[in-house]
């Protein structure tokens with residue numbers, strides 16, 4: 001049966017309809033199908049995966065050897081609630097943390113081999129999972145495995161099919177979805193519906209309403225897909241409540257034109273300065289991008305010298321290199337993956353290890369005015385539009401901090417304090433990216449969508465970043481990679497709950 005043809009103008013039926021085939025939706029589809037439901041996934045794009053294919057890490061509390069997993073869960077739960085001053089839904093947070101406990105065997109049963117990574121900092125080593133390698137990390141690998149499992153379980157995918165409206169039957173129960181595929185209307189009757197539409201960074205009206213500082217800001221670039229908040233709009237149209245919509249996730253000082261230069265920029269041994277030539281953050285912390293938001297033009301420049309560049313290239317310090325090495329892949333495989341990603345971006349295509357590609361890319365980008373290479377800080381300051389005296393002062397102060405082994409302004413870990421004394425010097429212009437919004441549709445711990453009286457709307461579930469979960473005004477750095485981690489775990493819970501509801505067997509509390 002050709003699903004595309006089937007989609008044209010026909011009326012379809014499923015036990016569970018999943019809107020959005022990204023991080024949460026694919027997992028929800030598998031979880032529902034594993035419970036025996038007939039599942040249909042509506043995906044607006046031509047391909048599955050959503051923003052999740054970009055995810056390098058996946059948060060999970062899986063227990064360390066010799067430690068009590070309950071104590072670990074309690075610890076993360078308390079930290080999360082403390083970070084949010086208990087203003088978020090404690091039972092939702094608890095459900096997501098608990099659900100992550102058996103994620104590893106669940107993924108392994110689908111042929112994946114997740115392992116721990118310290119990509120997000122050594123402090124989090126026990127809880128962030130990875131598999132695959134840069135640039136194709138765990139999100140890409142999981143998406144591939146979920147699509148394969150969906151095929152095995154008979155899940156139907158309708159691509160280029162954008163859900164537009166929820167259909168409500170008697171007693172307010174959600175009974176289906178109206179969608180549009182190739183300009184034609186399509187109705188899918190459903191026992192239950194899961195919204196997993198991935199946030200609203202691409203909807204200026206919603207940004208203005210819920211995240212006004214990020215609305216119409218020319219200094220902020222989109223770091224992911226321009227999702228429109230369709231799920232939030234459809235759910236609120238039928239009376240769903242919204243909850244703390246906040247926590248835009250900013251990317252770490254991303255350089256969108258080159259994956260290889262991003263590896264340099266992300267390195268904790270670099271220094272970052274603003275347009276005035278002043279340092280403004282501890283460059284080694286994951287959430288440093290938030291401090292870039294406060295800088296003039298929301299712009300920064302990553303500075304290195306020849307010696308730091310070589311140190312990064314020789315993998316002395318790079319957490320990314322660690323990740324690559326742990327993946328136990330041969331260099332030619334890594335190279336090919338990096339080449340593929342560069343090819344996708346239409347940039348320089350090399351045939352060498354990533355270090356060689358990065359070296360060439362520095363010069364390639366310098367020709368395009370995005371990088372400055374010079375033996376003179378004065379020339380670099382002029383290129384940045386900064387006061388040369390101020391920039392030189394910053395460098396001298398930083399070098400002195402390196403000599404004394406103490407950064408008395410930002411308390412950067414001394415192992416990352418590398419002086420800039422060996423020309424040529426490199427300055428890479430960096431931009432701030434808004435990657436995803438977090439929060440929106442109010443849910444309970446079964447991922448049921450709640451109305452304004454806090455009662456579940458029968459038959460309606462939400463998962464992923466368009467549902468409210470663990471974030472308050474900013475992305476909680478104490479739970480690294482929880483955007484994707486919670487998408488996966490909320491997807492699993494939503495899939496199971498929605499399948500049970502559709503079969504009339506939901507065990508509620």
Ligand SMILES: Cc1cc2nc3c(=O)[nH]c(=O)nc-3n(C[C@H](O)[C@H](O)[C@H](O)COP(=O)(O)OP(=O)(O)OC[C@H]3O[C@@H](n4cnc5c(N)ncnc54)[C@H](O)[C@@H]3O)c2cc1C
Nearest residue numbers: 020022023024044050051056163198224464465481483484
């Ligand atoms: C560059 C980048 C890197 C990231 N790295 C990480 C990381 O390392 N770790 C981490 O935890 N998080 C990371 N994230 C965030 C992570 O990708 C998201 O948290 C995760 O993808 C959320 O899953 P989701 O299912 O809610 O949304 P998505 O994965 O974006 O899926 C939403 C899907 O819904 C579809 N859709 C939208 N509207 C409709 C409609 N009306 N009808 C049908 N389909 C629709 C979309 O096309 C999309 O496929 C990263 C994000 C970006 C952009």
